[in-house]
Amino acid sequence: MTTLEQQQLAARMTDKIARIDALAAQAKILPVITIAREEDILPLADALAAGGLTCLEVTLRSPLGLTAIKLLREQRPELLVGAGTVLDRHMLAATEAAGSQFTVTPGVTQDMLEAGVDSPIPLLPGISSPSELMMGYALGYRRFKLFPAEVSGGVAAIKAFAGPFGEVRFCPTGGVGPGNLKSYMSQPNVMCVGGSWMLDSAWIKNRDWGRIQECSAEALALLS
Template identity: 85%
Template sequence: MITTEQQQRMVDKVAQIDALAARARILPVITIAREEDILPLADALAAGGLTVLEVTLRSALGLRAIQVLREQRPELLVGAGTVLTREMLAATEQAGSQFTVTPGVTQDMLEAGVESSLPLLPGISSPSELMMGYALGYRRFKLFPAEVSGGVAAIKALGGPFPEVRFCPTGGVGPGNINSYMAQSNVMCVGGSWMLDSKWIENRDWARIQECSAQALALLD
């Protein structure tokens, strides 16, 4: 059970996530391998229209990237992805993250999200996991891995028993199916990394990343 104060806090966090999703539409999922890539990569994405960034903690530079971007690119909205534990959540707060995203859920992680000052977008792949979050006031979830977990058909099916819930499908989303996802009334945005080809980053082909980002958004117009 959560307190009345926590319930109101969760309502406020849902509103924050809705505002984030409306601005993002497409949430690029970024893993930083070289510190010198942090700013030019973010600048390329922003020039292409993607100004809400999920920086994953899959690399040792994740927290550093969040800190650098918050300090030097305050116009961007920067969050932390692949947050697995309370300790990681606390570290993202200290780094300046503005939101957090998990690939899955545990009861402890969901409770930590209720207590956190940051809005948390928990990753789920089943109705049971969704219900764990729902009981604590969560109404916005990442469906991950989206295509493996049933894709558009799953999102349509979940809309029946959970009409208040909206999703950010991530995992297998790309140019070929993005419009099918975004056509669903319970999809608020999508996440992906197809505009971040590892070869482009390795070769510092920032123009290609900018172009692909702009093309991705153009698919939704």
């Protein structure tokens, strides 16, 4: 890689870091959504937004993930909509085509990290160890998802990462809820958290959108 190419790469990654920081500042809490019924897409998003959660991670754990991203980008342009559970560059390309504004992965491979560097949208790689973090760091990544957060050491791990990786900030996801939300968000190297506790399966099944709105608002209130 020439010096010019290195400078161009650094500039692209700096821009993506800034974009992730902006979405994290808007999100604070990033709801992790898996869609089971197409008719739930808009009312579920509306309930979250009414509760104050306007930055959404729609996972590709169901066949409706891409459908949901495309529909929300078309029908709810005021929301910030990204794709989660993206496992390879083919899934990444599909999320780009659907209009995703950011991408989140549960883990990393060298190929996935390189695909994220080339992608026009910012990628938030999932890591659970210093070695995985350093794979991304070498390519210019400075923002990561810690997953599964509680299993991977929780707040203690976040504190430990702060020493050797002073530039890095995290979105802990996995085991985060009302009981430990403030503990995570009080860490200087935590930019937002991901979670699904406001998306109780029974509430969704029963279309109890009011309860989802209420739980979302209660979660944000914990941070005020």
